[in-house]
Amino acid sequence: MAGPKSPKVQVLLSTYNGEKYLRELLDSLLAQDYPDTKILIRDDGSKDGTIDILHAYKDLPELEIIFEENVGAINSFFELLKRVADDTDYIAFCDQDDVWMQDKISRAVTDLEKKVPCQIPGMYFSRYAIVDESLQVLGYSEIPKRGPSFENALVQNIATGCTVVINKQARLRIVEELPREVRMHDWWIYQVVSALGMVIYDPAPSILYRQHPSNIVGAKAGPWGKWMNRLKRFAKRGRLQLVTEQAREFMRIYGDRLTDDKKDILADFVSGRDRFLKRVGYAALRCRVHRQTFVRKYGFKSAAGTESGLITATRGIVLKFKILYFITNGTLGGAQTHILHLASYLTDDFDVGVAMGVRGPLWDSLENIGIPVYHIPSLVRSVSPFRDILCLHEIVQLFKAVKPDLISTHSSKAGILGRLAARLCGIPVIFTAHGWSFTEGLPEKQRRRYILAERIAARWSTRIICVSEYDRQLAVKYGVGRPEQLMTIHNGVPLSPAHEMAKTGKENPVRLMMVARFSEQKDYQLLFRALAAIKNNKAFEMFLVGDGPLLVQSREMVQQMGLGNEVKFLGARNDVPVLLAEAQIFVLISKWEGFPRSVLEAMRSGLPVIASDVGGTRESVIDGETGFLIPRGDVDILQDRLLKLINDPNLRVQMGQNGFRRFASKFTFEQMLEKTLKVYRESIVPQAVMQK
Known part of the structure; x- marks a missing residue:
């Protein structure tokens, strides 16, 4: 029996003198992994070789091409919108000089199908990778901190048109009456859908946005350059007038369909645009001096308040909620890096502090960016009843002094004592399990002890975040926390700049890399046995990054196995992304894991991954697609998989690319942040809001 048909998609492309990059774009459209896609092209009176290129593709069944006179990009796209087939479910917009990632359409359709009811207008847009003329990655587009909204759409377009996909209802609303005056077609679409339907944003890149002399619009500008560009735009009365006219045109066409609140916002915006103070406010908004969004009656309100619901305002004074991280x-x-990323990002919207027992690089990094750090000397990893009672007293005193609205605990010892202290102080507390201390692979006696301890501590927890689904199911299996108390939020890491992308096809010798502590958790002995067995097959070098209590023992083992020329010990490093860019294969051989961040960092760099199939590792690494999973302790399979990747540069490149796409679609920092903020919002008790 045949399954349900996929929704139909039509891609709209307006071409004009685009011969230089058009073939690459068309090939990327034809290579989409989505099954039911048609491409509608309107040439807007090209005078170069564009028409010849289009003729070369015109007989393909997926393409329909129209050749007409020049009307400009805006009107050309509106013409295409009018000609979309009636049975089309989703419409994607395309520029002539970009390259689409293979899963762009399928990701957009999946998001829209899941998140937007088909009865209302819906729109998807995404981040994009900025590339040069030869498609080398230069960076990534800025993530909009405000999030999509009608208030934002009145003054700013954050939805880059070449990433936009809309549903049928959005198209019908737009083509009912086309505007007479707009800044750009994508801005108008963003305005319409944000007012009448739902806009969703994907923080994972979906296209390669090519930057070349004909289209550079400031993507390379730094913060000061962007500020000055916005200030110059403010000074140009004509541009402001166009924004106002666009808003008036929107009011004429859609004013009677808006909710009362949006009608008031639009009316105040249009009527107040010519007043001097409103123009100054508009400049501040565009320059992001105060990160504020225009609203009626009060002039401005906190953008962070509309994003997260965790900032309140009283008589114009913004009051931030206070979060204390505890480790x-x-x-x-991995846990320390997790805290550093979250704490540094949230400082604009929260009062953030971090408390810890043993000082280290995390302490220094937090101090360098101005985040308060609190020291609890009695908090150490080892268990000592007398010292731990003293430590609990110190933690309670700290919590009472800092008065956080929410405590986020990490690591076993801080997680147990921190949750008890938060309970005694009446403060909501979240525990993030970066791999349970009773996971499979650990000694049975230790597992039983920690299961009991975590069952008790779970009673003091507001919520428990597991960094893998494996860990969540493990907690359910052993009765640690209630099922509704537990949730999975995979680790996420920020996207890396271009210089951190690996060249996986390089050889002579092939470089393997493992980034991990030298501790009982990592199975270095198994790795060295496998390397010793294959060292005569093909030249390779193995770089080991990290330190730990078993470092000296590991060095001795390498010499005993005759691997002194192949294995290099680099020690603890703070330039891991740069080192990963110089490798061709990433390896992580472990006895147990939670959800290793090092694997995500390798995938971010475009490396194929060979990792032990323990803990939640299989949730990131797809065996045979992004790398290979090795059964715990199986040296023969490890040898075989190492040889396969060492001997096959094409396989390394393919798996590395697959891994990067999987990382970008599922494991970026922004995706983790969105889910984490939701937990924060749900965990802060109503009394905290009343007190604020």
Whole structure:
């Protein structure tokens, strides 16, 4: 029996003198992994070789091409919108000089199908990778902190048209009556859908946005350059007038369909645009001096308040909620990096502090960016009843002094004592499990002890975040927390700049890299046995990044196995992304794991991954697609998979590209942040809001 048909998609492309890059674009459209896609092209009176290129593609069944006189980009796209087939479910917009990622359409359709009811106008847009003329990545587009909204759409377009996909209802609303005066077609679409329907944003890049002399619009500008550009735009009365006229045109066409609140916002915006103070306010908004959004009656309100619901305003004074992160050890590690990323990002919207027992690089990094750090000397990893009672007293005193609205605990010791202290102080507390201390692979006696401890501590938790679905199911299996208390939020890491992308096809020798502590958790002995068995097959070098208590033992083992020329110990490093860019294969051989960040960092760099199939690792690494998973302790399979990747540069490139796409679609920092903020919002008790 045949399954349900996929929704139909039509891609709209307006061409004009685009011969230089058009073939690459068309090939990327034809390579989409979505099954039911048609491409409608309107040439807007090209005078170069564009028409010859289009004729070369015209017989393909996926394409329909129209050749007409020049009317300009805006009107050309509106003409295309009018000609969309009636049975089309989704419409995507396209520029002639970009390259689409293979899963762009399928990701957009999946998001729209899941998040937007088909009865209302819907729009999807995404981040994009900025590339040069030869498609080398230069960086990534800025993530809009405000989020899409009608208030934002009145004064600013954050939805880049070449990433936009809309549904049928959005198209019908737009083509009912086309505007007489707009800044750009994509801005108008953003305005319409944000007012009448739902706009969703995907923080993972969906296209390669090519930057070349004909289209550079400031993507390389730094913060000061962007500020000055916005200030110059403010000074140009004509441009402001166009924005006002666009808003008036919107009011004429859609004014009677808006909610009362949006009608008031639009009316105040249009009527007040010529007043001097409103123009100054508009300049501040565009320059993001105060990160504020225009609203009626009060002039401005906190954009962070509309985003997260965690900032309140009283008589114009913004009151930030206070979050305190709490961890045992400040040395380098996944949990510490997790806290550093969250704390540094949230400082605009929250009062953020971090408390820890053992000082280390995390402490220094937080101090350098001005985040308050609190020291609890008695908080150490080892268990000592007398010292731990003293430590609990110190933690309670700290919580009472800092008075956070929410405490976020990390690591086992800080997680247990921190949750108890928060309970005693009546403060909401979240525990993030970066891999349970009772996970499979650990000694049975230790597992039983920690299961009991975590069952008790779970009673003091407002919510428990597991960094993998494996960990969440493990908690449910052993009765740690209630099922409704537990949730999975995968680790996420920020997207890297271009210099951190690996060249996986390089050889002579092939470089393998493992980034991990030298501790009982990592199975270095198994790795060295596999390397010793294959070292005579093909030249390779193995770089090991990290330190730890078993470092000296590991060095001795390497010498005993005759791997002194192949294995290099680099120690703890703070330039790991740069090192990953110089590797061709990433390896992580472990006895147990939670959801390793190092694997995500490798995927971000475009590296194929060979990792032990333990913990939640299989939720990031797809065996045979983005790398290989090795059963715990299986040296024969490890040898075989190492040889496969060392000997096959094309396989390395393919798996590395697959891994990057998987990372960008599922494991970016922004995706983790959105889900984490939701938990924060749900965890801060109503009394905290009343007190504020």
